[in-house]
Amino acid sequence: MGDVFQLAPVVTLGGETDKGNAHSTGVYAAFWQEEEAVNPRVVTGLGDGRQTPGSVMGVVQSATAWSSVGADVPGMFLSEHRRCRKDIIQISNDLIYKGKLQPLRPEPAIAPPLPALGWAHVRGECIRHNGSSCNLKEADAIAEWIASNAKAWQHFYKKELDQLVAVITPFSAQKKAVAKALSNIAQKTGQAALKKITVGTVHALQGAERPIIIFSTVSDPQSGTGFLDSSASLMNVAVSRAKDSFVVIGNMDIMNPVVKTPLGILARALFERGQEVEGVQGNWTLPVLPSQVPLIERVSTPNEHTSMMDYALDMAQDGQQVLIVSPFLSQKGALCEAVVSRIKAAVQRGVEVSIVTQRWQRTNREEHQICLEGLKACGAQCYCIDRIHMKTLAWPGHIAEGSYNWLSVYREHGGKANLDSSWKVYGRRAKQAIEAVLAELAERGVWGGKAPSIEMFRSTDQQRAAQQEGEGAQ
Structure with a gap:
């Protein structure tokens, strides 16, 4: 046996x-x-x-x-399996066991603090280090997320932190990076328990188990996923260490749920049965020079988000553009009267409204298609691409990015919506962020691979100032 x-x-x-x-x-x-x-x-x-x-x-x-x-x-x-929740061990069934494993563990009477399957998108860079690979941005994001949730997890499970959570990664260099990040936060905050958390490669944690397993993928689209896809057994062991929650933190752009590789099978499970976890930081950050302090505002309530999108569509003028990146669409979010009427009015004023969404939908695909047809009927330019997880709203002189799905949240259910937050950057420094987003989307085939001019995202005041500078030079 x-x-x-x-x-x-x-x-x-x-x-x-x-x-x-x-x-x-x-x-x-x-x-x-x-x-x-x-x-x-x-x-x-x-x-x-x-x-x-x-x-x-x-x-x-x-x-x-x-x-x-x-x-x-x-x-x-x-064939009998009693360690993991059903949604977790189903990945192993899909990977290797052809459905022969029988999940016999009952669901917890009280819901754990995290879903059975969770994911968070961190746009870090995979770098080679001493024959291995690491992703420092990803390591910092994992350490900060654990530190910010440690008390809540300990309160629920009534156990020491090192008995609750472990971090698994395929790469030894990332193991060291995560351990160092945890140690640095422990020194800054006095959370000594962070230093005791087990961080190891998949090989080192074979035989171990924890209520919460965090899987650090490390790879990015440039580095490729060869090692992650090289062994179904590696993925099988990583997933089956988790008793209650298996959370993948990394660049979700490497996750393609339509392919039948180990990583593809994991991606399909995450996007069909899992949830995006909140509070993981690590996407676009604004480089700030001492003499160039940006104007930044944090928004967190559903009403603040919807008001901001309404304002973006209302204020854009002829020759300008509004960009909405929303991986998921819903009829009550995308085709409600407030959105439809504003898109139509903006297009009639000569505004180009570009909407970028996920090609592959984990839930109602028919509803997704209805939303696309409805948005196109309003005059919006719609683009569907694979593996998109960024949530961005950009309009002249402004950009907002965070966890809020702009065109899927039901407006009338704002009080019941998930807690989401976004950072809005405006003024001159927003230009750099918008240019980065346009380049990233163009690289993925949006706008036929050629990013629109940044001039379409200049505010009216900025356009007027640029025109005056040009006239002065003449």
Whole structure:
């Protein structure tokens, strides 16, 4: 009995050592024949030193006469699973076990502080470090999020923090980065418990479990996802360490739910059954020079957000543009009278209204299509792209980014909406942020790959000032 779909052993012995041990124990003839392995699954190396995934489990499997009905490999299959919540272990079923695992753990009587499956988008950079990979922005975001939620988690579970949460990452360099980030916050805030949190690679945490597992993906679209997709067993072990909540924090642009790779299967589970967790920082940050202090305002209530979008559509003039990036759409959010009438009026004034949303929807796809057709009928230019998680509202002289889905929140249910927040930047320094967003979206194919002119996002005052400067120069 056992599970060969956990991580394979880390092999450090070569074929020559394997053969020597076989000679000394008198079993050479059973496993080797003229320098070739009789069964390469049960030895650690071939005659030429090439490594193979041999293990004790492989030896036993090659000898047993017993096999579970319908099993893919010899031996008894342990089908009953009691550690993880159903939505978590379903990922392992989809990855490897072909639905044969039976989730027998009942749902908690009192809902835990986090969903069974959660995710948060952090637009960091994957960098190579000493033969490994790390993402410092992602590490800081994870550490800060844990620190800000530690008291609430401890209050719910009535346990020490290190018994509640662990951080798993595929890369040893990221393990060190997260541990350092936690240590730095512990020193600043006096939260000594942060230093005790287990942070490790998937291999190091095989056999462990925690109510909350945070998975740091590290990769970004430029670095690729080869290592994350290289082993279904690696993903299987990472997911199945979580008892109550499995939370992925990283660049969601690498998550493509339509492909059948390990990462694609994880992405589909997150976007179909999971929820975006709140409070994780790490998206666009404004570089500030001492002489260029930006004007920044924080908005948090649904009414503040809807009023800001209404204002953006009302104030834009002929030749200007309003950009709304909302991954999810709903009829009550996108096609309510307040939005429809303002888009129509803006377009009639000569304003270009651009709406960018997710091509693949985790929920009602028919409703998504109705929303797109309705927005286009208002005169909006709609663009659907894969793997979009940013929530942005940009209009002349202003940009707001945060966690608020601009065109999916029901206006009449504002009091029941999730707690979302956004930062609005305006004035001269908003220009840099808008340019960055336009370039990122154009790179993903919006506007045919060519970003619109930043002039379309200059406020009327800025346009007038630029015109006066030009006239003065003449």
